Amino acid sequence: MKLEPIDRALLAGEHGAAAGRAMALLVRYGEACGAERFIPIESAHIDGCLYHGPSSIDFVERFVDLGGKVRVPTTLNVAAVDVTHPGWHCGPPDIIAQQKELTRLHELLGCLPTLTCAPYQRMARPRRGEHVAWAESNAIVFINSVLGARTDRYGDFTDLCAALTGRVPLAGLHRDEARRPAVVFELPSIDAARLPRDLYFAAIGYVVGRRAPGIIPYLRGLPPDANEDELKALGATGASSGALALFHAEGVTPEAADMPTVGLPVETVSPAEVAGAIASLCRAVEGEAVAAVCLGTPHYSMHEFDLLNKAVDGRRRAAATEVYVSTSREIAAGIADDDAFGPLRAFGVNIVVDTCTYLAPVVRETSGLILTTSGKYAHYGPGNLGRRVALMTLERCIRSAETGRVVAP
């Protein structure tokens, strides 16, 4: 790779031994990616703060020991446990201390302990065209597609090395050429798909993720009034079923109008395929007992809390069915301070912060069915938690929570 003076200085340890070590790793990474040079970044979002085992600590501790500090504003993704509600934690007890240590080490490096998978909702919104180094698959696809910022599909470790140096190899989705679509999908409208609106976006994401492995799709036919929560659901589900890191949606996303589509293969997504995706993620049987409803994957927005608050107004959940919503501490504090969310509290909603309920086991009943509105949760939940998960509309989740059993659609 061709190194600029700043790259050589970083590599030589002139900006500290930690940055030197991070740069050495980035050079090897950049060479493997076939990059020719480095570019500066404006921010980073770190996924490596989620505890997976001792290797999580081993990696970050070396940089702390070398006195490392991040060189760009850096936020932290979710953790493995909600340390503010230790009583809810049903997993191995050691993980609370291990996660606290991992978060502390990242804070020593200067990362902001935002502990959210959706910092783009409020606190960190990269601008169009800005180069950043973000990890967390749902955040990558959201800021690339919906905000028009530029991040490659970064994994753990690359994110922290980028933050400690302020540099990334010019590769992947940082490059104009790599952001161009390779296929056009003609989507069925919500009406043609005969799906409720709040299942439609997850279903489209699931299908597109599967059918566009490693390529950029151009979506034609998405409702022009699709809001950020809906695009968040589409992206998160596509990044789970496939490797969706950027999509363009005609009339919806900022870069779509500039993208050449002439001559691209055009593929049709049929209503049956979309319905099939939903069916594969919802194998619940009517009348089946419901252990819990888990929402907020990715983290719930203020707008989603408003919708939930209206949906549960005047209702009470069944005693045996727990309801959990995952979000950031910042949004949770806003809900806690607002009297308008009385219906939410009356219904018996537990708000989990810092993590996600498919990572951190909190549901007390350990084997029964979990309902969710999230395609990402429905995809990962069964493997992570070893239990059944069913995707359905918010309205059906709430009615089922009320009766304690899966109700008819």
Next chain:
Amino acid sequence: MMIRGNALIEGMASGALLKLTDPLSLWGGVDLQTGRIVDASHPQRGAILADRLLAMPGSRGSSSSSSALVELARTKRAPAGVITTRADPILTIGALVADDLYGVAIPILIISEDDFARLSCGATGHLWCETGRSVLTIPGREPVRFSGPTV
């Protein structure tokens, strides 16, 4: 059989091929305590990655897959090497860090989709990944015996 490809990560490895028919997310798709595939939607659910040459048609999913690979390397449950059809930045950094932290080399070879189709599960393969000359060799069945006890 010999298949030429490009080294994403250099190194050598031998092992039985575990050929996946769908992409896999190492995080969320593999139980880190056992190294077993747990993705409910994956056709090879239940298979164990340790010491195998993992042949997969691309990756999917989570940014945490690099951490998952490193944690598997730390506990000696990582695949011996990876053969895939598309360069994947998340696997790349996972393999680099497995080497950096624990000295565990996980070579990654990129081959064409046509060559990928020729691979069969269970065959023993030898992976030699070096810039400019990377190959996967599969010796095939036991050598034909030309002499020996007559029946």
